[in-house]
Amino acid sequence: MSTADRETVTGIPPGIAAAREELTPMLSQYAELCADHEDALVLFQVGDFYEAFCEAAEAVARVCEVTLTERSDSTGDYPMAGIPIDNAASYLESLLDAGYRVAVGDQVEDAEAASGLVDRAVTEVITPGTVVEDDLLESGTTNYVAAVTHESEAPADVDPGPGPTLGLAAVDVATGECLVTAGEPGTVAEELDRIAPAEVIVGPGLAGGDATCDGPERGSTESEPAPVEFDPAAGDPDRTVHDHDPAAFERSAAVDRLESYVPVPERRFDGDAELRAAGAVLAYAEYTQGGDGPLAYVSRIRRYDPRDRLRLDAAAQRSLELFENRGIGASDTLFDALDSTNCALGRRCLERWLRRPLVDAAEIASRHDAVGELADRTLVREGIADALATAYDLERLVGRVSRGRADARDLRSLYATLAVVPELKATLAEGEGGRRSGGEVSGAEGSGAGGPETLPRTDHLRALRDRLDELEEVRELIDAAIATDPPQEITEGGVIREGFDDDLDALRATEREGREWVADLEARERERTGIDSLSVGHNQVHGYYIEVTDANLDRVPDDYRRRQTLKNSERYYTPALKEREEEIVGAAERADALEYELFADVRDRVAAETERIQALADALAELDALASLAAVAVAHDYVRPEVVDDPDAGIEIEGGRHPVVERTEDAFVPNDADLPRGSIAVITGPNMSGKSTYMRAVALAVVLAQTGSFVPAQAARLPVFSRLFTRVGASDDIAGGQSTFMREMSELTEILHDAGPDSLVLLDEVGRGTATTDGRAIARAAAEFVHDELGATALFATHYHDLTDLAAERERAFNLHFTATREDGEVTFLHRVVPGASSSSYGVEVAELAGVPAAVVERSRELVAETEAGAGAPLGPGRTDDEIAPDRGTDPDAEDVSLREFLAEEEADDLPAIEPADDPAAGDEADPDVDADPVTDADSGTGSTADAAGDVPPSVAAELRDLDLARTTPIEALNALYDLQNRLEDDDD
Template identity: 40%
Template sequence: MEQYIEIKSANPDCLLFYRMGDFYEMFFDDAEVASRALGIALTKRGKHLGQDIPMCGVPIHAADDYLQKLIALGHRVAVCEQMEDPAEAKKRGSKSVVRRDVVRLVTPGTLTEETLLDGRRSNFLAALARVGAAENAAFGLAWIDISTGVFRVAETQAATLAGDLARIEPREILVSDQLLADESLRDLLRGLGPSVTPVPRATFDGATAAERIGRYFAVATLDGFGAFSRAELAAASGALAYVERTQVGSRPPLDPPRRESAAETMAIDAATRANLELTRTLAGERRGSLAAAIDRTITAAGARLLVERMASPLTDPDAIGRRLDAVGFFLDEPERRGAVRAVLAAAPDISRSLSRLALDRGGPRDLGHIAAALAASAGVAGSLASADAPAEIAFAAHALAALPADLAETLAAALADELPFHRRDGGFIRPGFLPDLDEARGLRDESRRVVAALQADYAAETGVKSLKIRHNAVLGWFIEVAQAHGEKILAENAATRRFIHRQTLAGAVRFTTTELADLETRIASAADRALGLEIAAFDDLVARVLAAAPRLKAAAEALAIIDVSAALAEIAEREAYVRPKVDRSLAFRVRGGRHPVVEQALRAEGRDPFVANDCDLGPVGSDEAGRLVVLTGPNMGGKSTFLRQNALIAVLAQMGSYVPAAEVEIGVVDRLFSRVGAADDLARGRSTFMVEMVETAAILNQAGPRALVVLDEIGRGTATYDGLSIAWGTIEHLHAVNRCRTLFATHYHELTGLADRLPRVVNATVRVREWKGDVVFLHEIVPGAADRSYGIQVARLAGLPEAVITRAKSVLAKLEAADRQNPRAAVVDDLPLFQAVAPRAAAPAAPDPALTVLDGLDPDAMSPREALDALYRLKAERARAAKG
């Protein structure tokens, strides 16, 4: 307990997994927390200060499963291992304690185990640093995935910090205690929840940042890595310090830090990412997101790269063009694409296996993954060897061809077909690879056969056919012959001492030989020796793999690029996507555009095909600014779908994908804003309308001429005239100040009049058709303005009671009639709904209660008995009214 308490005191913020034999034990508060979190029994072991010590434990072989649960719940775990064999500890005295120490801290952002990671998602650890005074502060962001070696840095500002974190999606964020206390960041950091890990301010010491980074990568200067700001260096240094602390002496094979510039990628804030459901839906599910709709990747690394590209669309048309060339190459060669994808299906995750091997957490299967990936790489390189491939594919193929062939041959020759998970299990080296190992295994597995062969040799040598080799616990292995034969053997070997006398019994004599004694020793230690030889061979193979790590990492990146390009070609062919034209103009012309997610959902449900629509947001005439489309039409008509699909087409085009349309031309979008849907933020004290206004304010304050803005129903969360006024002012500001390409959906039909006053404002509407009192949604976007919203028809489709629908029609008719005459006060007086608040000189006569009951009846929906009951109620109400 003294040892446990000492180690626990050094790791107070972690649950301590304390190794005791075949279990990890937890004591005191850790045991109580873990037993509740894991649903395991809480027991007790001994006493401390007169109190029972709570205890619980998990078996070593199932530790990963329990770690996964604890990490998912936001806990951090310190793994404390036995650093010596218990037999060694006993040599120091019978009461000596086995030496133990923490070998690793397991946190959400530092996972490497295959069982704890989602292979198709990155697992980033991020660090946030601030340099300078609060009003002029610069923020540095660094993010590392130690499971793959990715290491990136960027500089950001307070206004864009939330969007950057949403793009990276870190599992864990390191923040200094100073920043946590900053009021200006309180809401943002609180919203990140348990993923925030507080660290001392000194972790981000800018004065020693460059030195720490250089020491990690064993370089004297960082000039070879690029130019970094003070904030970026501080963040990178803080991230490395945390990695070194959690890995306790082990050094993950990280890539040198690579700087990302905000100008290189399309800026998408957190609200827009959520509204557009890029990687997950508003419900938090991957199904129904854009990522799920277009992901046809074969490999885990390819899936991660696809999401990374989607999260950070490019703004350089040339770079976008190179990606589109790669997709087009595979689209034009379906047979080659099929062959490459078939080979990729056998390519495991090189990067994560390489990282585990470098951290000494890998096993035989990781070596097997490397071997399989090498074979797949050779197959892919062979498939591309004769192709006239574009630059991106040619570069990837070159990286694959540069892999060491001798390493692939060695791993193939050394590794067995079936590989265990842990090296301690043995049996992973192929027979015939190591002669010494084969001998040890022969002694271990076939000792009877070896002894029988030796027995036959001795019988032939002595001429004693009855000679036997036997074994007992006292003598071990020995030769036994009848007494008469024994005396003969003793006499014949008196000079050579070939057979050494061990024991004489009544009727039998026992001997041994030097050879048999050696065999006995080898048999006794054969299992340990076989395992030792395998582990030595494992270590040698790991060393060879790590020596080729740079080329292997390049190959891993190449396979991911090829996988993504082929996958995007696959979906382009299946879904009839086209290559977009992306340039530096302000064009935004989509002909026959479709929503990639909705289109697939309709097909899966066997419903009518998706209705494609055109969209043109490019400049009007010679004006160097995009147009603003005011879109009106009924609910359920498809306005929100139209808004989202054009935003998603921009994302797809600039990430380097073909797009769901007949023809697309897009001038690079540098910022994408989307305000679609309603949501509150009660935790931060924000109503739905307040959230809407905050997001609208961000758009109006940040959007520039190259931005694409998608707005839906601005102003709907407040009173009608307030909302209309806000929407009106927003359009004017977007037109005159932001001058950006905009889609603005609204139910305020009055806003369509702005098209007559503002030159870049145009009207569009959703076509509908009325049929026998019902509305038919055609989902077509056409020029013009809607004159009705058809809200009552939609309410009927939703299942509102017919009495409510009938009353709503009555109220609507009076409101519309009053609106034509424009006497608003008369309308209020005429509608009983508003009588309680309408000012008047005298109260009007109360309505007849019988008529009120009558208005709520639907004769077509009543049974004869219900009709008779209703008639009695009418008579009763009429009688009461007459008495009153």
């Protein structure tokens, strides 16, 4: 949608503005609502429809695919389009998807009771980040709107530091959760990516907002801070970003507003930017909910420091496929693999945990304790799952209750959810058999020799059980008041249970007796008149009537009064019937009104317990998330990691697996990882051999462990990292306007700036996005920097073989590689990591596997062979030495050997034997002594050079001696040997 389009349909549509002076009262009312909501498309209730007019109508017709009609009145013809109110959700969704904010102008008085024009008001502004309608929200997800602003001025006594401080506040309007933090722009960008808001409003002076969808005009502000470059949509181009009323960002306005939510806001928030962001986001949330004042259910305003959680930026979340699948390897995400939750509360909690893994070893251990206990106690875990499967989304329900939007069904859902709490508490304390750690099944709990066991066993679960507030009064109130299967409509009766209110019962009794009297009337009148065909009926217009066919009119008694004449009959009423009717109608109307009053009162009484209900929702959510982690651990054979609170501890994983890939591979090959703190593992191996999967599996084990989950491995001993960085894969960022290489480099820059000894860094093929020489140089320099300067623990997968030399040169660098076998010309990847470096990528074979035409594959092989023989035409800069594999022929007896060993054997047949610098036989680190003499002696019997070994000319010997093998790639060595050999042959001639 272009800016111009949006401008003509938000605020007053030009067609209406042009006729403003002469509009009918109704369209004037529409114009006023539009004028008050310049940033939104106004939908205006007319009976059962929401209508829009003129340019706005054209947009609604186009986006919602509804018919464009016309409203004609004495002042002119106006295009009009409407959507049915009963079925509005899908249309609203289309409008939101098209980028509109929608102001809902409802009739706020009873149309029948109104004298003249019905009163209308905007009851809600629906925006992507503030929708609260269940129909428009995905179940079990969070939907945040965020506000970002910057420090208007640094306090005089505080060093302003190297850059601006930004404040970030986000609120989930459906559940009332509110998060507030601050930091330099990089940190705030990272936090925005974690919170992943659907919509962001930016404060004045922040560049990057979409000024075209401004709310009210920018007014004067207390302070006019210097503009700061910050793009809130950098991590997600789909995020809606716009400015909002600058006055809402002013400090004094923010403090005033926040006072309705928290005591002494100035003390609660850390600095000006946080305070102003929090004030603004709440102002915006209130505005979208109709602007009737504070949102009472936003009571959980949490201020946090990003450093209190494992920091994962958008690149890391993306490349590790935590929440979003990028189609690499498997179709699921880590979250999918981990999500065995039973209700929306738990799902949201698990997502929150995974977005913010812990960094406190004790907290992590405490979660592991709870997961371990639930993994052991199978029946308890299953009992929890069964109970929670019937729980509704308490957070959203209580939000609706508090906003006064809940209907009777919502209250019944709330009741049903509260009803599981006593059951859950009992389940947690139940002593019963279950799976113990290590897999054995225990006997009956609590019956051991040590006497009755206290259950739950762990402090974590005990504390959680104590937080399960049964809210008995609320439960009893709802059960006593609300009908068990109430209608959705709350103004038409049937929502309050009999026995709850005497007056209501009396009215309903009157109504019932009246109806019974009418029901018996037909029989009584037939008997009285002798007219067998006489009938009693009711319709909306005339009410009750007695109908007599024309043939029997002569028998109609005197007290019958004519009401209506039909073709073959007459309809009558009697004074007694009329009296009864008035009684019935009066009682029903008063009963309906009383029911609504009673219902609203019950809803208010429930709303008064919002905080307790939210606290219960938190506890249920955590219990579900823990039970889910335990269920996954049991189902997929995860192990409790030992988490070591020692800054020098490294990663030790035995038999580690990738939690997502292992579910799609029939035979996933587990691998070990032993990465001392501050070490860098250079990982080489053929394409498709498993390098990326391995690196990710290591990182995911760290993420899982710090989330509180067990990990897919036989055993794991892990440190606590503060930050996780990735530079994995080269994906085009066309939407972001960056080239692949540019993006690669900017991600690398972040890592090189911010990583430290507390970081885990994954680098996958850094440098491959540019010319080989440059790419190789960058890769090398980056690896050295990570090792020497940052001291981060790193895994570096590469096809640049020179990088394996790092192992010889740096104390904490070592090589790992992946193995393959070849049988009948076919390469089989073993997916097994072994120490040392490999020397080939099997690129041609992978191309063949991928279906590259045979002619191209064959030609590739020829070129590879030519180049390896040192005689071929150069292949150009796009090809690296290590990507060039010789045509290795077939070996039917191939065994499970490392690729390097395999190549060494094959090359010995027809080439001068080369012992590459990084022979895996040398162990974890390439041995410089082995590297120093790559040319085998005469015993290797590989051709004419052996014969000449006895009398090597001094020039050849000198050249050989001067070869710097630590810096020579295998192919360069091969070429050098070829030269030297030629010179020896020339000498022989």
